[in-house]
Amino acid sequence: MQSTALPNLVNAGQYSPSSRLWIYLAERPLTAQECAWVEGELKQFTNNWTAHNEALKATAEIWNQQAILLLVDESQAGASGCSIDKSVRFLEQLGASLKIDLFDRMRFAWIDEQGNVRFNTLQELPSLVEAGIIQQESLMINTLIKTLKEMEEQWLVPLHSSWQARFA
Numbered sequence: 001m002q003s004t005a006l007p008n009l010v011n012a013g014q015y016s017p018s019s020r021l022w023i024y025l026a027e028r029p030l031t032a033q034e035c036a037w038v039e040g041e042l043k044q045f046t047n048n049w050t051a052h053n054e055a056l057k058a059t060a061e062i063w064n065q066q067a068i069l070l071l072v073d074e075s076q077a078g079a080s081g082c083s084i085d086k087s088v089r090f091l092e093q094l095g096a097s098l099k100i101d102l103f104d105r106m107r108f109a110w111i112d113e114q115g116n117v118r119f120n121t122l123q124e125l126p127s128l129v130e131a132g133i134i135q136q137e138s139l140m141i142n143t144l145i146k147t148l149k150e151m152e153e154q155w156l157v158p159l160h161s162s163w164q165a166r167f168a
Helices: 008-012 032-048 081-098 124-129 148-154 163-167
Strands: 021-027 057-062 067-073 109-113 117-121 139-141 156-158
Touching: 021 109, 021 148, 032 057, 032 067, 067 081, 117 124, 124 163, 139 148
Parallel strands: none
Antiparallel strands: 021 067, 057 067, 109 117, 109 139, 139 156
């Protein structure tokens, strides 16, 4: 069973609550071998990520084999437009290497009645709601959160309160 718990980076305790967060969903789960490779690539990227030649305090993780979370603590050095562009290029290259799209904003994640994390497209949402598979109280992963504090407070929201509700 997949974990619905908050991602590990929330519990790190060494990052400011105002740390910026980006969430990228893949269209398929990564294999164990792919996860191991991606973790190494993420670690290398975050260890060397800079903004105006200043090291950024950053971390990243794979969550439930299908989401990549990237966090930067701007209390030390702020992520500039150029440094954010670097992260986007890095993730595009990572996706290309794995033959996955990490930038499809039409994907969402939710928790089914058994507590498993599920991933679908927004095109599938109306039929899932109509069939009663996803209900108004079903918990959705809030991929629009922008900070660590928001993740702690708004990671899971019911469909009726989520950004996905307008597509249901």
